[in-house]
Amino acid sequence: MAYENILFTVEDGIATLTFNRPKALNALNGALLDELAQALDDTAQNEDIRVLILTGAGEKSFVAGADITELATFGPLQAKFFAQKGQAVISKLQALAIPVIAAVNGFALGGGSEMALACDFIYASESANFGLPEIGLGIIPGFGGTQRLPRLIGANRAKEMIFTGKMIPAAEALEIGMVNKVFAPQALMEETLKTARTIAAKGKASLRAAKQSINRGLNVDLATGLDIEAEAFALCMASEDAKEGTTAFLEKRKAVFKGR
């Protein structure tokens, strides 16, 4: 599939997906969501990809939300279809077995914030701004924001952001735990790649197990979560990577993981 609304590159096991509608501040329209779904399916089936990075084209925006020009033409049924389409693609993103990092280079508003929230963690540029401004449009977040944001930063802070629709700068997003790290704009991609390379050098099976264990554990009680962890741990121990990791430690050399 030739993409018109995203860029998708893979280098040394790291895939970079760039939202690419800079004239509309990378707003999400139906065509972009279809391309995103395709790229995520390709990623899930590509054994060579170990980490995915999401970012936005241009210096100004990661994703400025759903495309309001398109949104304004929807009746209730089309709006429901569009919301479900967005939720499905964002769930697909969250369900990827490999780690996903959002490199938020500018505005992450509405669906843009929701996209970043579905990644495993967020790095941001000092010039980034986060917000869920839907309330000002007479609607509410429809791509999972009312669910994922309170789980990440707590219900009280999420309610303040969603009820006021106000944007918060990267520094504040860092303070409330919405983003992990903030960098100068020109350093954001290199720093994100550096972390991606560190992760990509680890065992694929153990990364998958760690991600699944954390994600599934967040939605269950502690005892069930510990069971999930023990099962995942046992599966890891059966992998070639676990043998390599422990052997390399005992032989005082660097482990070379093969992803098996």
Ligand code: CO8
């Ligand atoms: N959709 C379409 N076009 C957009 C969007 C958008 N979300 N955001 C910006 N643009 C366009 C502008 O119209 C403008 O186009 P043009 O040059 O042709 O006039 C261009 O991008 C540049 O934007 P601005 O001139 O406005 O740039 P500023 O620097 O002055 O402002 C802002 C930047 C603050 C980001 C401003 O553009 C803005 O407020 N944008 C809208 C942000 C927003 O409200 N996003 C939430 C959308 S709703 C949503 O995401 C809900 C998701 C779930 C929906 C599910 C239900 C169906």
